[in-house]
Amino acid sequence: MAHLEVKGLTFAYAGSAEPALRNVSLEVRPGELAVLCGATGSGKTTLLRLIKRELAPGGVMTGDILLDGVPLHKLDPRQAAAAVGLVMQDPESQLATDTVEHELAFGMENLGLPRGEMRRRLAELAGFFGLEPLLGKPLEELSGGRKQAVNLAAVLLCQPRLLLLDEPLAQLDPLAARELAGLIRRLNEERGVTVLLCEHRLDELMPAADRVILLEAGAVAFNGPPAEFVRAVWRAGDPGRLMFLPAATAWALRRFGDMALADPPLDVKAVRRMYLAEGAAGPADGGRRGAGGSPRRVAERGAEEARVRRPKEPLLTAQGVFFAYSRDEPAVIRGLDWTLGRGEFVALLGANGSGKSTLLQLLAGLRRPQRGDVRLAGVPVHRLPAGTRTARIGYLAQNPLLHFVHETVRDELVHAAAFTGAADPEEEAVRLARRFDLEPLLERHPHDLSGGERQRAALAIAVAGRPDVLLLDEPTKGLDPFAKAKLADELRRLNGEGMTLVVATHDVEFAEAHASRCALLFQGEIAADEPAETFFRGNFFYVSPLHRLADGREDESRRCGPGGGSERGTAAGPDGGTDGAAADGRPKAGAGVAGAARAGLRNVLAHFRRVPAHLWMIPAAVAYAALGVMAFRRGASLLAGFAMVFLALVPFYARYERKMRGARELALVAVLAALASVGRVPFALILPNFTPVTFIVMVTGVVFGAEAGFIAGSMSALVSNFFLGQGPWTPWQMFAWGMAGYTAGLLAHRGAFWRRRAPLAALGLVWGFLYGWILNASIAIDQWAQTKSWANVLAVYAAGLPFDATHAAANVFFLALFGPAWIRLLERYRNKYSVPVDDRALAARN
């Protein structure tokens, strides 16, 4: 296991005078678990990316990064990629492929490992991670926690000497986070994997850490063992640093002062031992108020509790609500009754998949219950017009990105204000921006904001109409402690102004610190609904770490820690590989004729394997061409057409395979191809044939060049037919859409003229018809073969005209109205990530 040394590292991003890292020196010894903490923008991610050479950002760097004494840049690319593994924050976007097995194999394939070795490694690790039963599953069916476990396993399969983890738990719910944290601990403790981890949630990992490194403004502010870290932070008393202490430790320090400082307890168990030894009163009463929340909460509590007890005027009520996603699925919400009073701050708790999000969407009127109704001040919400409903009931989804529709934050706010009926939307937008601290971000693209900023922007949109009720779905997910505190302040302010808040959350500490009432959703009904005080007293699982101290119960998270051995012995040894071993030591039975035949066959196959695969395409294509010509002359029209279109595809793909493509290029083409096949979904309701596929393909060609246009277009056909059904029509569609993208790309790079609205729309018109004509060609060729009459060929085309006209109309509509906006969108990504446009297009431009 590796030894990482960073020596005097200073780094400034390209085009920035201010260095992001200043003279950083640190060292991680073999087998250590090192925790890197620091506020957002302190340079944690920059440091990790510099250590992960493949992802190193552009800029000026001085100093050295050594792995086992060898400078990182001296390693050969393959070694470097394998030696340092990285798992990032978002579980979903790190997945490159379609099934668990492919994802796990992906990294090993990239490293060119032989098949037997891959299978051996995979067999072993899948056992350790308990992923074996999931291997054949589509990744989409996995929960967030499982997806992140797959990411971790996929990285470990490359056998890294050093594992970098960049906030791997941030996007997970607490239960999944604890599970994954346990896995990381086990890897470090049992397998001796060297880990450098940055994370905000340290309750589970701090006790296992060997070293804590604190970064502040790009410089190392502390580097040492956790106990010393606790002492240093506590003595300095800086609230910005106190946030990094585990909740239990902070409580113990407040409670016991210097006694705890001598040997700081890092987990709940240690804290409990301490106060049992002390014979102190548990934190059930004193602890919660004094230590759990901030001091000011104590004063506020009293007043708040008085308010809670007063009966509220009911504002939003749900009566006998039943909701199921489809007829054959069990109902998610089952006869739920719930009343929210004006001015309350309610936390909605519940397990994963208990329907919290669904309930919020029902309350917001976004979904309609099959039975029962939701009323806002007595009026059923589905009767309210959409604008009024949005103005009166604010809704903030779990993912703030879902709210953004426009190209700048300003546009978002102006449109939100206009939609909710503001008299002067511009003015209102400025007011919102000021209030939510968005003024400097007004001209930015919403996707370019940081997590906390996105959240604030989405919140500003949600409250644009000054709603009576605001429903928030997991608003604290993925936020660092600072952003969380800021959000909490914001919510308290809104609540203080009289807005009713409902927060669906997993974050028990957040609920405990801020909510006036807590409700538990279970089996589609509200199982408990009480003032926060009494609610937490009655719970066993839905309690913050501090409450676990109260009754001297075992902290359940510990049970899956080291030595909690149910999963332990599952990792198979090196001889555990099943198929790899069998492949070699096989020939026993039937060694006679069959054996000889098998051996001969293997030799023949091995011989053919030496010929580069794509060369086989040439004789195959020539033979098929000859057959096609003969078929045409003999009137076998179907085959003639098929051979023709098949051959037309060959040169494009042969060209595409000339060289290995960059990861970004592949990822972008994959997204665009998937987009074209998903993009038809919303239009199925409107008009058949009125789909944006051709439009998307053409825009792709315009921005990314002719070749990318062809590949994205033909891939859209291929990929969507994997879901809709492959058939003899597939190659025709592949060719037609491919050519639409190709011509658009070719013309666009002739000159700026073809990027303009009108010429593009005209091209779209042409392709609306051409697409149909290419697809009709198979029948048209047959008519020609039968009758040699152009009139019949024309008749075939005439029959398709209504469909082609709709298609053409869709293209014109989309290109004329949205072409430029889409081109801007794609260009943004092309420039942001400097994806190469294919060389032919470049040559044409120069």
Next chain:
Amino acid sequence: MDAFGFRSLHPAVLLVYYAGGMTFGMLFFHPAVLLAGLAANAAVHAAVDGGRELRKWLKFLLPGVLLLAAVNPLLVRQGATVWFYIGSLSITKEAVVYGVTLAAAVLHMMLFAVSYRVVFSGEKFLHLFARWAPNAALVTMMAIGLVPRMRRRLAELALVQQTRGVTVSSGPLRARAASGLKLVWSLAGWSLEDALRTADSMRARGYGTGPRSSYRHFRPRLRDGLSGILLAAAAAAMLWCWIKGYGLLRVYPRLPDPAPDAGDWIALALYAGFVAFPLLWEWRDRAAWRILR
């Protein structure tokens, strides 16, 4: 599932079967040959999955095929033997026979497409093309993984963006179409942003450091070799038949006796045998189960 019967064969052999079956299904043009092929194809469907997938698809496929058979005689004036008149429209026997044969050929292709769906998993497709066209195969795999994710996201967007006045379920047609594209636009921005993180994760796992190897694993076995040889021999024989003109019915200008002659019989036997080839392995493995029970 994939360990027994026709499905257990190596993807390359399966490709030979489907390419050969479809090619010769398009080359032979004789009602008898094609009907025999159709019957064999239906038997394969019955053996492979009890015809479940076929029943599901037939209701979509059949109308188009029937339409094709019906429209051809209305459109085509060729042929010497007038059968009857519809108004002043003469319907020739030749055009009817041609239309029916063409419809049979098209239906035949579609049956292949349906059984391909059952037998030829995406996995096998990728295994074959990962060698021939590695870039395209990788993009395909990535896109297939993205489609369900993006569908889910699109549904989420459609739900939440109601609060922004974007909806496809109400309002004038123009506004709904515009809303639809706005949803797709939001999805595009989101997914492209994600794509770059995906690319980072790919490079972090060593993509681009050199030629890739392939984890996918289909070891050629004896039965693959035998099947390959058998299918290739049958294909060669069929090609010979076709060049000799067997299995071809010259419908125009005057319909000859449609009864197959000796040459047509050979073509028919070869082709029906070729199409029915999967039954061999289906029955062989089913017998193994019976014996072992």
